[in-house]
Amino acid sequence: MSHTEYLDMFIEESQEHIQAINVHLLELEKQPEDETIIGEIFRSAHTMKGMAGTMGYDDLTNVTHALENVLDQMREKTRLADAETMDVLLEAADIAEEIVENIASGGDGKKDIQAITAKLLGKSTQSETALKTEKTKSVAMDWNEYDQAVIAQSVDSGMQAYTIQVVLEEHAMLKAARAYMVFEALEADGYVIKSVPEASDIEAERFDNEFTVAVVTAAAKEEVVSRIASISEIGEVLAEEIELGSKTENRESSEKPTVPVEKETSAPERKRADTNKTIRVNIDRLDKLMNLFEELVIDRGRLERISEEIRSSELTETVERMSRTTGSLQEIILHMRMVPVDQVFSRFPKMVRSLSRDLGKQIELEVIGAETELDRSIIDEIGDPLVHLIRNSIDHGIEMPEKRRQNGKPEEGHVELRAYHSGNHVYIEIEDDGGGIDRERVLKKAVENEVIAAEDADALTDYDIHQFIFSAGFSTVDKVTDLSGRGVGLDVVKNTFESLGGVISVHSEKGKGTKFSIQLPLTLSIIDVMLVDVGQEHYGLPLTSIVETASIKSDSIFYVHKRKMIDFRGNIIPVMFLEDVFEVPVAREWDRENYSVVVVHKGEKMAALVVDSFIGQQDVVLKSLGHYLRDVRAISGATILGDGNVALIVDTNALL
Amino acid sequence: MTEENAVKKVIIFRLEAEEYGVEVSYVQSIERMQNFTRIPNAEKSVRGVINLRGVIIPIIDLRKKLSYEEVSYTEETRILILALEGNHAGLIVDAANDVMDIFESEIGAPPQAMSKEEQMYLKNVVKKENRVFTLLNVYAVAESLDTASV
Numbered sequence: 073m074s075h076t077e078y079l080d081m082f083i084e085e086s087q088e089h090i091q092a093i094n095v096h097l098l099e100l101e102k103q104p105e106d107e108t109i110i111g112e113i114f115r116s117a118h119t120m121k122g123m124a125g126t127m128g129y130d131d132l133t134n135v136t137h138a139l140e141n142v143l144d145q146m147r148e149k150t151r152l153a154d155a156e157t158m159d160v161l162l163e164a165a166d167i168a169e170e171i172v173e174n175i176a177s178g179g180d181g182k183k184d185i186q187a188i189t190a191k192l193l194g195k196s197t198q199s200e201t202a203l204k205t206e207k208t209k210s211v212a213m214d215w216n217e218y219d220q221a222v223i224a225q226s227v228d229s230g231m232q233a234y235t236i237q238v239v240l241e242e243h244a245m246l247k248a249a250r251a252y253m254v255f256e257a258l259e260a261d262g263y264v265i266k267s268v269p270e271a272s273d274i275e276a277e278r279f280d281n282e283f284t285v286a287v288v289t290a291a292a293k294e295e296v297v298s299r300i301a302s303i304s305e306i307g308e309v310l311a312e313e314i315e316l317g318s319k320t321e322n323r324e325s326s327e328k329p330t331v332p333v334e335k336e337t338s339a340p341e342r343k344r345a346d347t348n349k350t351i352r353v354n355i356d357r358l359d360k361l362m363n364l365f366e367e368l369v370i371d372r373g374r375l376e377r378i379s380e381e382i383r384s385s386e387l388t389e390t391v392e393r394m395s396r397t398t399g400s401l402q403e404i405i406l407h408m409r410m411v412p413v414d415q416v417f418s419r420f421p422k423m424v425r426s427l428s429r430d431l432g433k434q435i436e437l438e439v440i441g442a443e444t445e446l447d448r449s450i451i452d453e454i455g456d457p458l459v460h461l462i463r464n465s466i467d468h469g470i471e472m473p474e475k476r477r478q479n480g481k482p483e484e485g486h487v488e489l490r491a492y493h494s495g496n497h498v499y500i501e502i503e504d505d506g507g508g509i510d511r512e513r514v515l516k517k518a519v520e521n522e523v524i525a526a527e528d529a530d531a532l533t534d535y536d537i538h539q540f541i542f543s544a545g546f547s548t549v550d551k552v553t554d555l556s557g558r559g560v561g562l563d564v565v566k567n568t569f570e571s572l573g574g575v576i577s578v579h580s581e582k583g584k585g586t587k588f589s590i591q592l593p594l595t596l597s598i599i600d601v602m603l604v605d606v607g608q609e610h611y612g613l614p615l616t617s618i619v620e621t622a623s624i625k626s627d628s629i630f631y632v633h634k635r636k637m638i639d640f641r642g643n644i645i646p647v648m649f650l651e652d653v654f655e656v657p658v659a660r661e662w663d664r665e666n667y668s669v670v671v672v673h674k675g676e677k678m679a680a681l682v683v684d685s686f687i688g689q690q691d692v693v694l695k696s697l698g699h700y701l702r703d704v705r706a707i708s709g710a711t712i713l714g715d716g717n718v719a720l721i722v723d724t725n726a727l728l
Numbered sequence: 729m730t731e732e733n734a735v736k737k738v739i740i741f742r743l744e745a746e747e748y749g750v751e752v753s754y755v756q757s758i759e760r761m762q763n764f765t766r767i768p769n770a771e772k773s774v775r776g777v778i779n780l781r782g783v784i785i786p787i788i789d790l791r792k793k794l795s796y797e798e799v800s801y802t803e804e805t806r807i808l809i810l811a812l813e814g815n816h817a818g819l820i821v822d823a824a825n826d827v828m829d830i831f832e833s834e835i836g837a838p839p840q841a842m843s844k845e846e847q848m849y850l851k852n853v854v855k856k857e858n859r860v861f862t863l864l865n866v867y868a869v870a871e872s873l874d875t876a877s878v
Contacts, residue, residue: 366782367782370782609765609766653768654768654769655768655769656768695783695784696784697767697777697784697786698777698783698784698785698786698815698816698817699815699816700786700815700816700817700870700871700873700874701767701770701774701777701786701873701874702874703874704767704768704769704770705768705769706768706769707767707768710765710777710784712779712782712784716779717763717765717779718764718765718777718778718779718784719765720765720767720768
């Protein structure tokens with residue numbers, strides 16, 4: 073693996089750890105006594121420290137080290153998780169994040185960290201002595217409080233802790249390599265807590281002929297021993313269970329494994345079933361897999377066409393079976409690219425915390441459905457617009473505490489961030505219980521910006537007017553704050569979601585609150601379309617936007633304001649001829665009596681698109697028209713049909 | 729290799745009676761004219777898109793782009809498939825029939841006496857032995873598709 077690959081991995085993992093630290097710090101703020109949370113944070117900080125050390129980013133190493141110290145003290149109750157400590161910890165996490173960002177953008181990861189380490193140490197020095205005396209001696213190793221907690225916890229969850237002394241053969245040639253194999257064997261179903269000498273020394277072959285490791289594992293002692301003994305050049309293996317006699321609170325748990333035998337064997341198995349084995353795969357490889365699969369889908373379409381023409385039952389059967397298999401394959405591949413929205417959501421609680429402080433507001437952010445999955449390529453894009461929307465809710469939505477009290481609301485504002493999956497879409501909603509959108513102000517602004525004419529305003533519903541906040545140059549807050557209202561408006565947010573094939577709308581009730589709803593496609597690359605003919609050309613209409621297909625009589629069309637309309641199930645909706653929209657060359661010798669229409673919708677709006685005929689429904693691979701044709705009106709991309717020709721996919725949202 | 733000896737390999741193609749050149753490094757392949765799908769409401773010189781081995785590529789009628797009279801395609805008509813930093817576009821030309829080495833000393837000033845827009849699409853006039861041709865600014869041609877769209 074090259075250095076850059078290591079670097080990528082380092083950056084990615086560090087980002088994950090920082091995210092985890094942030095999330096856990098916020099949890100800790102709510103449950104300051106919870107040791108498991110402290111343990112989680114410690115683990116992330118510790119891993120980061122290790123990685124940063126290996127990569128030679130000293131400042132990051134030092135920050136994470138200082139962070140670790142504070143956590144240690146918290147665990148030993150020599151330091152409390154009070155507001156001040158939490159602030160310092162969050163600040164440290166911020167700084168660690170800045171360093172990682174710097175590294176990610178090609179920097180050297182250097183940063184002045186004196187201030188923060190001093191702050192972290194600030195309270196810690198006085199308690200340093202207390203820390204030392206607590207330490208207890210155990211079998212062959214020193215266990216600090218943290219080790220003890222890890223051991224006790226593992227034992228609680230049905231694992232076993234051993235110290236294992238490994239003696240290499242006298243003339244072992246590859247000492248470091250053997251040691252590495254031992255570590256690897258142990259880490260197959262457990263993990264090494266510590267070793268004497270330290271792992272880095274062992275790696276560098278700075279040890280004589282033996283070393284000792286402490287390990288927690290799901291495997292039985294004999295199994296561990298025999299596994300290590302089977303590695304060549306290993307002389308002797310001695311394993312011993314770790315007893316944590318000194319701590320009373322652990323007494324109960326350390327007794328557990330000594331009770332019945334079944335417990336010992338059943339527990340590890342349950343544990344194994346719970347742990348998902350995962351591997352990291354470069355996203356490029358998944359993209360390549362996806363591309364190859366897309367080729368396969370195109371060929372599948374071709375085969376289906378051929379088998380229809382040839383009408384051999386054997387061929388048809390085979391093709392059908394292949395279609396089913398590729399269908400399952402498609403699902404698996406799409407799922408491989410899915411990641412939980414938590415990747416984006418997890419940074420919000422902290423953001424809300426600091427923003428609401430800055431503004432002097434009290435806000436509670438509730439996140440629901442963070443496990444909902446979305447295609448990776450979509451996840452990558454939605455972070456910034458969501459930040460914008462949440463800031464919007466906090467800055468413009470939630471009122472100041474006094475005002476909320478006056479209005480008979482609880483002082484603490486509530487913002488709910490929800491994600492859920494329904495049909496072929498994922499929905500993300502941001503709902504606040506703030507002041508809501510002021511119809512009159514939006515209307516005034518809309519008239520000012522010439523979005524609508526003043527005389528048309530009365531005909532509009534509140535819902536229609538609220539959607540104006542997505543138009544360009546819209547910010548109803550007169551005073552520009554640091555947060556939102558900086559000119560980068562909701563129109564940018566809207567455009568971003570729409571470029572992902574999404575739809576955004578806002579519902580608001582004055583005095584009660586505002587809800588932004590975003591509908592996103594599960595994936596960008598394979599979509600279900602209805603293929604239609606217009607003149608000699610084929611077009612695909614995304615199935616998700618189709619309400620139904622119908623045939624209408626030509627004389628049922630009437631005109632409103634010179635626009636063609638029909639009455640569709642009680643709704644008056646516009647009729648558009650795709651041949652006009654797309655300037656399709658058509659030579660007709662007679663007028664049609666009936667029109668084939670596809671009724672499409674965008675939110676609550678509908679329209680009937682007139683086509684020549686329906687070809688049928690098909691799964692197609694959505695391809696872009698390339699870099700040089702980015703903005704073709706009402707076309708979202710193209711697909712390759714079974715016969716090798718290209719059909720354009722209509723962006724029906726642009727027509728409505 | 730000094731500046732003076734620096735050599736470029738160019739593909740020579742024809743529009744009407746004139747010759748133009750494109751650096752070989754920009755050209756991915758040369759294809760025969762084939763079925764294309766019209767792109768509605770696109771810039772006027774965009775004929776449509778083709779499917780080239782699974783990649784969708786816009787094709788540009790270079791006659792139209794450079795204000796030549798439009799003619800119907802012939803057996804000799806070719807599409808030069810450009811790959812510009814991974815982005816593709818195809819140029820429809822009357823014929824493409826030659827590859828040539830040119831030297832720095834043969835590359836002259838940009839051509840004069842043309843409309844500003846067209847001047848943008850052309851880089852230099854090359855004089856080689858008794859042939860004269862114009863090097864095309866392929867980036868300008870390709871980028872113009874987006875901005876000029878109607």
